[in-house]
Amino acid sequence: MASPTVAQWEALEHILYYLKGSPGRGLLYTDYGHTKIECFCDADHAGSKATRRSTTGYCVFVGGNLISWRSKKQGIVSKSSAEAEYRAMSQSVQEIVWVLQLMKEIGITTVLPAKLWCDNKAALHIASNSVFHERTKHIEIDCHFIRDKIKENVVSTGHVRSDDQLADLLTKALNGTRVEYLCNKLGMTNIYAPT
Structure with a gap:
């Protein structure tokens, strides 16, 4: 903030434009008759131009x-897109475990296993393959708790097409049409939209 650039100003303008155009946007919760837990996770490999994180x-x-x-x-910094996605899966599983514990504490039973959707087949293979390969040694051991949660039937993994990846909204710069599509898929509604 001490010395903003033109690019940062343009990014701010995009954010303000979005906020101004959506004052009535929010989440509408609906009873779908189940308590299944699903998580969509994604990562942009080396997306930061400054740090390559x-x-x-x-x-x-x-x-x-x-x-x-x-x-x-x-x-x-991740050395590959599979490593970046696997780290995203690790963070997602931690959140799933937290949500499961919260649901248990407030007395809501959930259907196990929770479904973890990822669009990177290599990361899914690493998570489901119990054989430790030379190529995966660079991924820290603490990330491999995903395998334990799969074995414990807490989480199951699944592949989602990149076009259906809801977490893209949180990791990539997208155009207005794609943002609108993903917001609708996330359950966001606009109370001011014409009916």
């Missing part, structure tokens, strides 16, 4: 309703 994004649904989401730059 990736950004993790995830959104968690309970009973078909969006209840938790996050977008955060990863703490270290």
Whole structure:
């Protein structure tokens, strides 16, 4: 903020334009008759031009309703897109475990396993393959708790097409049409929209 650039000013204008155009936008919660937990996770490999760190994004649904989401730059530089996605999966599983514990504490039973959707087949393979390969040694051991949660039937993984990846909204710069599509998929409604 001490010395903003033109690019930062343009980014601010985009944010303000979005906010001005959507004063009535919010989440509408609906009873879909189930308490299944689903999570969409994504990462942009080396998306930061300054640090080359990736950004993790995830959104968690309970009973078909969006209840938790996050977008955060990863703490270290990932050497591959699979590593960046696997780290995003790790953060997502931590959030799923937290949501499961919260649901248990407030007395709501959930259907297990929770579904973790990812669009990177290599990261899904690393998570489901119990054989430790030489090529995966650079991923920290603490990230491999995903495998434990799969074995414990807390989480199951699944592939989602990149076009259907809801977490793209949290990790990538998108155009207005794509943003509108993803906002609708996340359950966002505009109370001022004509009916």
